[in-house]
Amino acid sequence: MSANTSDSIARELQAAPLETQVRAVHERAVTVSDLVRATRAAIRDHESALHAWVALSPDLEAEAASVGTDPGTHPMAGVSVGVKDLIDVAGLPTRAGSPTTSPDPAPEDAPCVSRLRKLGAVVQGKTITTEFGYFTPGPTTNPHAADHTPGGSSSGSAAAVGAGTIGLALGTQTAGSLTRPASYCGAAGMVLAHGAVDLKGVTGLSPSLDSLGMLTRTVEDLRWAHAAFCGPTARGAAEAAPPGRALLWDGSHLDTLDPAMTALLRRLPALLGRLDQDVAVLQWDDHVQSLAQDHATVMAHEAARSLEQEWERCRQDLGASLRKLLEQGREIPEAECTAALIRRDRSRQLLEEILTPPSYIVGPAALGPAPAGLAATGSPVLSRPWQLLGLPVVVVPGARTSSGLPLGVQVVGRPGREGQLLDIAHGLEHLLRQQPSIPD
Amino acid sequence: MSANTSDSIARELQAAPLETQVRAVHERAVTVSDLVRATRAAIRDHESALHAWVALSPDLEAEAASVGTDPGTHPMAGVSVGVKDLIDVAGLPTRAGSPTTSPDPAPEDAPCVSRLRKLGAVVQGKTITTEFGYFTPGPTTNPHAADHTPGGSSSGSAAAVGAGTIGLALGTQTAGSLTRPASYCGAAGMVLAHGAVDLKGVTGLSPSLDSLGMLTRTVEDLRWAHAAFCGPTARGAAEAAPPGRALLWDGSHLDTLDPAMTALLRRLPALLGRLDQDVAVLQWDDHVQSLAQDHATVMAHEAARSLEQEWERCRQDLGASLRKLLEQGREIPEAECTAALIRRDRSRQLLEEILTPPSYIVGPAALGPAPAGLAATGSPVLSRPWQLLGLPVVVVPGARTSSGLPLGVQVVGRPGREGQLLDIAHGLEHLLRQQPSIPD
Numbered sequence: 001m002s003a004n005t006s007d008s009i010a011r012e013l014q015a016a017p018l019e020t021q022v023r024a025v026h027e028r029a030v031t032v033s034d035l036v037r038a039t040r041a042a043i044r045d046h047e048s049a050l051h052a053w054v055a056l057s058p059d060l061e062a063e064a065a066s067v068g069t070d071p072g073t074h075p076m077a078g079v080s081v082g083v084k085d086l087i088d089v090a091g092l093p094t095r096a097g098s099p100t101t102s103p104d105p106a107p108e109d110a111p112c113v114s115r116l117r118k119l120g121a122v123v124q125g126k127t128i129t130t131e132f133g134y135f136t137p138g139p140t141t142n143p144h145a146a147d148h149t150p151g152g153s154s155s156g157s158a159a160a161v162g163a164g165t166i167g168l169a170l171g172t173q174t175a176g177s178l179t180r181p182a183s184y185c186g187a188a189g190m191v192l193a194h195g196a197v198d199l200k201g202v203t204g205l206s207p208s209l210d211s212l213g214m215l216t217r218t219v220e221d222l223r224w225a226h227a228a229f230c231g232p233t234a235r236g237a238a239e240a241a242p243p244g245r246a247l248l249w250d251g252s253h254l255d256t257l258d259p260a261m262t263a264l265l266r267r268l269p270a271l272l273g274r275l276d277q278d279v280a281v282l283q284w285d286d287h288v289q290s291l292a293q294d295h296a297t298v299m300a301h302e303a304a305r306s307l308e309q310e311w312e313r314c315r316q317d318l319g320a321s322l323r324k325l326l327e328q329g330r331e332i333p334e335a336e337c338t339a340a341l342i343r344r345d346r347s348r349q350l351l352e353e354i355l356t357p358p359s360y361i362v363g364p365a366a367l368g369p370a371p372a373g374l375a376a377t378g379s380p381v382l383s384r385p386w387q388l389l390g391l392p393v394v395v396v397p398g399a400r401t402s403s404g405l406p407l408g409v410q411v412v413g414r415p416g417r418e419g420q421l422l423d424i425a426h427g428l429e430h431l432l433r434q435q436p437s438i439p440d
Numbered sequence: 441m442s443a444n445t446s447d448s449i450a451r452e453l454q455a456a457p458l459e460t461q462v463r464a465v466h467e468r469a470v471t472v473s474d475l476v477r478a479t480r481a482a483i484r485d486h487e488s489a490l491h492a493w494v495a496l497s498p499d500l501e502a503e504a505a506s507v508g509t510d511p512g513t514h515p516m517a518g519v520s521v522g523v524k525d526l527i528d529v530a531g532l533p534t535r536a537g538s539p540t541t542s543p544d545p546a547p548e549d550a551p552c553v554s555r556l557r558k559l560g561a562v563v564q565g566k567t568i569t570t571e572f573g574y575f576t577p578g579p580t581t582n583p584h585a586a587d588h589t590p591g592g593s594s595s596g597s598a599a600a601v602g603a604g605t606i607g608l609a610l611g612t613q614t615a616g617s618l619t620r621p622a623s624y625c626g627a628a629g630m631v632l633a634h635g636a637v638d639l640k641g642v643t644g645l646s647p648s649l650d651s652l653g654m655l656t657r658t659v660e661d662l663r664w665a666h667a668a669f670c671g672p673t674a675r676g677a678a679e680a681a682p683p684g685r686a687l688l689w690d691g692s693h694l695d696t697l698d699p700a701m702t703a704l705l706r707r708l709p710a711l712l713g714r715l716d717q718d719v720a721v722l723q724w725d726d727h728v729q730s731l732a733q734d735h736a737t738v739m740a741h742e743a744a745r746s747l748e749q750e751w752e753r754c755r756q757d758l759g760a761s762l763r764k765l766l767e768q769g770r771e772i773p774e775a776e777c778t779a780a781l782i783r784r785d786r787s788r789q790l791l792e793e794i795l796t797p798p799s800y801i802v803g804p805a806a807l808g809p810a811p812a813g814l815a816a817t818g819s820p821v822l823s824r825p826w827q828l829l830g831l832p833v834v835v836v837p838g839a840r841t842s843s844g845l846p847l848g849v850q851v852v853g854r855p856g857r858e859g860q861l862l863d864i865a866h867g868l869e870h871l872l873r874q875q876p877s878i879p880d
Contacts, residue, residue: 047543051539051540051757055545056543056545090498092495093495099578103495147756
């Protein structure tokens, strides 16, 4: 191919499905260099309004040149990835949304990043996070309405993916840190089961809760990226969702839902029916409520420990909301946290039964569309019970309000059932994108 | 030498005069690598309280390895330098204290940075600036009192030098952006004459006013760095100040001075006398007042032009003080700015006479010690008249209040008389350091 051809193909491919991008690299229809440069150009075009990035990788050309493109060993050859600024990338500082962190470049990639690189992915840069993954936001805006929050704490990752400038971004979740911004920004998202991957090199807030995840433009991309990153699930990528049993959960016992989200949930039984799914209602409200409370207890207690040094050294430089969390957490006795974790273990056993295959949970990924204003990042409450249980979660984009704000659905299941969750999510996304918008 | 020897020498040399450091490199008593690593360690030790750095250079080792150490061509071999984050450094983004700027790494060094590198200096990283060099501060604290402002806009450069973690930093000045933080942080500082160096690659606010400058721990270092960077002045470095004529200016017609600064100024005639200087009083108050006003007019008008794009694209993301400056600037007609610049030209002619060698001006570098609080960066008013005239300025450290806050003196003169200003400043610093502290 001529250099010009590769370049113009790259520009067309930049927004294409990840699998298509990689196939073009493997077939030498496009060079990795042209592909990542096209993505860099898209990032640049949106950044002045979006504020999604802390810093971009300085020598993209060299990184592109060093990427392997062997189809067997490099299934992600040429895929651009954004890395949440809680996760170490060699050569760039991990500022974690806080001036109290070191401006020193991280000496090495976090294992999750080096794994992506080994697979052929190219790191475009670090995406903005809220302060230590808690509530104090950075300058990132929502790609669908600049005066609305992108959500947090994976703000930059969700905004960049939701804007379409990048096809894959790493995020983390302690309390709705990935599912909520994915929902607000119209991105597909997946929180991996707790403990599924090594969190070394990832700035943590609460070891019992912190999980890694990824965001993509579509569930198709998510399914593809999950297979490349975690190994293929039992089912092939192209298959339709197998019959299963959806347990509907509306979360309204935890907080008031926005009417638009309630309207979306009303549509779900029919849509799930079209996917050959049985539909029942999750009968677990008391448990879920207690799980949400226990999540808050564990998070505050463990955050106070994780950020003990910052508290001692420079608490005056922490945002008000984080300082309050740490104050609360310091008052929570060890025994109270342990009791919460023991209740969690019992709930896990109960849930094993409830989620006997082929059952899974479907519910709202957030209380409603992204709230107006950039000073707050919205409520994480609908994530708390599932995050305490450490379950894998997939966020399904596709639904919109009539003013164009995205609404996400979360599909939650047992660890080990990721393939099913992704299949359901894939089918659901397809149907949601065909639906008329929901009046706000 | 053994590796261990070089390493332990490096740690001792880190805080030594720059000339001593370089001599040790030239004589192979220490390696550049050990020297810059010792500085990096000092930076790390202070950063969690100081917040002076945006990002540190990722591959210091490689940079150290590529530095030339030939005494003839590398007079700055091994000197660590901090670069204000308005100035481009290849591979690091120039964020200019604003989320509206690009996270893209700068493609190349600004000429002032590449000049330093050619001379053998090693860039340690980017130092925090206020938003576009105006008033909205970053998280930097004052090295002598963590709850006091370091001043702005060269906040990180002045704090890092004032804390002693680095011996040389680049700054810029539009309105007291270097002289004020140098004074507050107890650093020596020099604003080069307007137009003396190429400002390509430097994010500007007002082309008629923007100047480059540097900060060092002592005037001795400043004299040395100025000679290395700009070429030696007429006089040798070791000589005492020649007899001259100091024109005292107290600036009190521009704003109220803090009593501690007034007390310091009262000491100056005797100290200057001990340096064999004649002392007179600058009789130019009306002019200076009109120059300060004209400076504000030019700055607002030109800033509105310089940041026209940001205004159009994302004014809602600018800090309130900058937005107000731009609003004011947009209302100032071109003709008003031109008239101010014509008055400036006339004043320059008058000043030529007033500053006939060996005359120069000596006055306060700031209204007083660093004000308490981190939300504001103090007043730049005492810089305005001299900055409009484009004169070189040297800030002399050494004076302290009894609570340990530094007070700086500025020595201002004609372009071309830098050697004399530095000599005077050098003598004055020596005497100021011997003086008892000034009651606050």
